[in-house]
Amino acid sequence: MEAALNPYSPGSGLQPPFLAGREGEIEAFDLVVARTELSRPARSMVLTGLRGVGKTVLLNRLRGIAENHNWLTIRLEGRPGKAGTQEFRKDFARELQIASRRFSALKGKEPVLQFLRTVSSFSAGIGITGISLGVERDPMRGASGSLDIDLRDLVDDVGAAMRSLRKGVAVFIDEMQDLDDETLSAFVTAQHYAGQRELPFFVVGAGLPNLPGRLAEARSYAERLFQYRPIGKLARNDAEESFTVPAGRVGGKFEPSALERLLKASGHYPYFIQEFGSALWEVAIDTPFTGEDAEAAVAAGLRRLDAGFFPSRWDRATPRERDYMNAMAKDGEGPSGTGEIADRLARKATSLGKLRAELVAKGLIYSPEYGQVAFTVPGMADFIERQNLELPNSG
Ligand SMILES: Nc1ncnc2c1ncn2[C@@H]1O[C@H](COP(=O)(O)OP(=O)(O)OP(=O)(O)O)[C@@H](O)[C@H]1O
Ligand SMILES: [Mg+2]
Incomplete structure (x- = not known):
């Protein structure tokens, strides 16, 4: 067929030609927006699912809805490691600064002026300069250096400004499971704080199936803070x-x-x-x-x-981690019992804890239940089998 007309879009985060089967999530988010604009409380959302099920495109679609309502929106992506944390905070400040520019024409209104001054101060504190909002910084707000405290200042001031405009502010965070503990807690706390003060601030997350667990670990009340939406096949x-x-x-x-x-x-x-x-x-x-x-x-x-899809994950694993996944692949799509895997590898289950944690941190496996592990990549077990057939001596 004519290549130029190929209507499919395989790729990470590429909008599909037809977004099928996500009406429930879209409606739920529409409702969050509608309720917010009527000054009614609403619960934010967290999308979770395996690799390639469409979390990123759905998150982008939800952002599009908020944008269409002229909300202040930001889109961020969690990244693992110390360097990832620094980058994430910089991105946050930069994106917030950029998104806020749209509102600078409204600085004649008191709550908007305060919000712009707080954002300027927060961004400067993180080292983002060069994007001016045309207001003086407020050094008393958003610049303590503690993300937890500064986020609360932001929630207060951005939230109040948006409320005065009958809009909301939404921070969309993809790969949220990759945020470090401190950043994750700060955002959960901020969401909680916003709810208590009835401020229209929403963290909308997307991530692997271990994300709800990480959120609950960060703050026990996280469970009640979000609508968890599993996204699947x-x-x-x-x-x-x-x-x-x-x-x-x-x-x-x-x-x-x-x-x-x-x-x-x-x-x-x-x-x-x-x-x-x-x-x-x-x-x-x-x-x-x-x-x-x-x-x-x-x-x-x-x-x-x-x-592409499979080796881009597989190649991130060390030889020992691959042995572990090989042992998992015996159970097909799984899940596998951690004890059984240990038996297969002739090791003690406890001695494999670190290896397992590294595989989770790399986003290759997750634990659907205590004592169990499963692949985050659908079809991974079959891929491993196919590879073993091709390379019969590689173990
Ligand atoms: N509802 C859908 N209907 C049809 N195709 C879809 C749908 N959602 C996503 N896709 C397609 O699936 C692919 C993967 O989407 P996306 O990158 O959003 O997945 P993901 O869950 O974010 O994956 P990862 O965990 O690897 O980041 C893309 O090619 C996209 O076009
Ligand atoms: Mg994605």
Whole structure:
């Protein structure tokens, strides 16, 4: 088919041609916005799910909703490690400064003026200069150097200004599980504080399935602070539409056997749908697509996944961590019992704790329940199996 018309979009965070099956989350967020603008309390959201299920594109979509309502919005991404923490704070200050500029024309209003002065002071404290909001800093606000305290000043002043405008402020944080403990607690505390003061400040998070656990560890009340929305593979009809609607717009049709084959290979996972759909478009010469086209597309799509999506995760693991994941792969998609894995590796379960923690920190596995582990990447076990077949001596 004509390559330029390929309607699928495999890739990290790429808006899909058709966002299927996320109406519930979109409606829930619409409601947060609507309630806020009526000065009613609303609970923020946290999206969680495995790799490639569509958390980032959904988070971006929610941000788009807030933007359409002229809210003050910021989008950030958690990054692991000490350097990641520094970068995150800088990004936060920079993005806040940039997003606030839109409101500088309203500085004649007292609460807006105070908000701009506090933001200027906060950003300067973190070392962000060069973006002027055209106001004097307020050195008494947002510049204590403690993120916890400074965030509260921000919530107070930005929140009051937005409330006076009947708008809200929303901080969208992707890969939120990668935030360090202190930053995570500061944002949870800020959200709690905003709720108590009825200020329209929302932290909207997205991350791996271990995120709710990390939030609860940071602050026990986190459980009640957010609406947790697990994002997963698509229901059958949504998966079907993810294949057929984009193709249909440019004249592509499916024979039932082709659609069946692709649905099965994708496991209804959004990333795989895009990859197989895109491969189908490349291998098919004509439409309607046949079962044979689909077979060729699955082979081509898998080759591409095995060259990109999977190794980009696998290659981050050390040899010992790979041994651990190899042992997990025996259980297919899992989950696996940590005791059993230890048996397979002829080790004591307790002696593997550190290795396991490193794999969690790298975002490769998570613990769905006490004493269990599972892959964060759908299809990882099959990938490992395929690799072992190719390299029979690699263990
Ligand atoms: N609802 C959906 N319907 C169809 N395709 C989707 C949907 N959501 C996401 N996709 C597609 O799935 C792929 C992965 O999306 P995205 O990067 O948002 O996933 P993610 O959950 O953030 O993954 P990761 O954990 O690796 O960051 C993209 O190619 C995107 O276009
Ligand atoms: Mg993502």
